[in-house]
Amino acid sequence: MTLHTSAWYATGPAKWPQQTLRGHTIPGYRYTSKAFAAQEWEKVWTKVWLLLGREDEIPEAGDYQMEEVGPESFIMVRQHDGAIKAYYNVCLHRGARLIFNEVGTADAFTCPYHGWRWEIDGSLTHAQDAEDFPEGDPCGKLTLTEIRCETFAGFVWVNMDPDCVSLREYLGPVWGDWQPYQIHTWKRYLALTANVPVNWKVILDNFNESYHLPAVHPQADATVEENYRWTQFDMADEGHNRMWMQSGSPSHRLIGSGQPLIKPALEGALRAWELDPADFEGREFETREALQQAKRRLGPARGYTYFNDLRDHQLTDTYHYFLFPNFAVSIWAEGFHFLRARPHPTDPEQCVFDNWWYAPAPEGVTTPVMTAAGPVERDAEVEHVVFNFGEQSLGEPIDQDMAVTPGQQLGFRSRAYKGVYLAKQEHRIRRFHEVIDDYIEGRRPAPRRSEAIAAE
Ligand code: FES
Ligand SMILES: [Fe+2]
Structure with a gap:
């Protein structure tokens, strides 16, 4: 032998x-x-790259995925230019979660509480009684809170830290090891x-x-x-x-x-x-x-x-x-x-x-x-x-x-x-x-x- x-x-x-x-x-x-x-x-948790969504599950503009990590929930949504953006799944009016389903397609995210309409690019285009806000119409002022988002190996990765290193740098030698597969x-x-x-x-x-x-x-x-x-x-x-x-x-x-x-x-x-x-x-x-x-x-x-x-x-x-x-x-x-x-x-x-x-x-x-x-x-x-x-x-x-x-x-x-x-x-x-x-x-x-x- x-x-x-x-x-x-x-x-x-x-x-x-x-x-x-x-x-x-x-x-x-x-x-x-x-x-x-x-x-x-x-x-x-708020400083690291987190592997969350899957690119091929959101191929078309408006396709989104939602995943939760600890107390947070994230929306990853395909944009009209093909990019993917990630947001905290929270309405900036009074904090309601915008979506609860894992995957779907949306023209925009309409908050279930008071109907504010958040476009897939994060902008706010409708707020009921917009003239009634002492600080001014929130449309054009507020945008969904975006987080860093990159892709690798077909997965969508997010990072809550605006000062984080790139995903490539974060993954170090794993990046090269996985490429050929x-x-x-x-x-x-x-x-x-x-x-x-x-x-x-x-x-x-x-x-x-x-x-x-x-x-x-x-x-x-x-x-x-x-x-x-x-x-x-x-x-x-x-x-x-x-x-x-x-x-x-x-x-x-x-x-x-x-x-x-x-x-x-x-x-x-x-x-x-x-x-x-x-x-x-x-x-x-x-x-x-x-x-x-x-x-x-x-x-x-x-x-x-x-x-x-x-x-x-x-x-x-x-x-x-x-x-x-x-x-x-x-x-x-x-x-x-x-x-x-x-x-x-x-x-x-x-x-x-x-x-x-x-x-x-x-x-x-x-x-x-x-x-x-x-x-x-x-x-x-x-x-x-x-x-x-x-x-x-x-x-x-x-x-x-x-x-x-x-x-x-x-x-x-x-x-x-x-x-x-x-x-x-x-x-x-x-x-x-x-x-x-x-x-x-x-x-x-x-x-x-x-x-x-x-x-x-
Ligand atoms: S909490 Fe979203 S519209 Fe009021
Ligand atoms: Fe085991």
């Missing part, structure tokens, strides 16, 4: 810069205290949103480590190298994290387990790319490279034209990104598991968790998309379903993740919990909390080193 060699291991991405961690103990009040949540809101052309195939009784950081902590895999996901399909010794962990200057797990070959965990190295999921992946699992008997760890070659050879003709732009490791491997502060995603050549947590408007012990899935929809590909909640037909109309934790499944692996989180939230209230005792492979959690503290203390990440790498 051929085991990994250093050359084999080297066929991955360049490392991001090393970070010096300060040794945060992550005390429980960070997950339970209203005072801490208020600090986070003022110093973190052409994620802006991918479609959403799963949209499950659950109200979960935990602090939003509990969700992101979980997606910032893979140490829980053997205990929480014992069924792991063994096409992904889950052993931390073979995994690359990166922490960007900008506060984002990356984990690279080689895939398309057996996990080193299986060696000596008595189980076959090539399990059904890997067999299926090989057959899907015209490879015969039997050919790899005795050289099971060569399947990754064979899959890369097969995808390189067959992918473009099957409609995956962007495979031409992916590096070999991107054709097979699993990348897990954490984008500060609240977005985690697993990305493969053929899929994107979207994991986002948003804070509850008032209660630090609750959050909104989005378990979504995107995948390419190349012409001619008819095989279903394998999402975290099972297969979905390529031409399916995917409904956004919102429910309370426990009312409905989020798909097996995510149900497993979520099942352990409420117990941890309870533990954070215990006098016995004094802080974490972290393995090195969990250091991205520590980094996450230290970057939160950086923002709270008024320090912004310096992007220069990661920028340089992204430019390579």
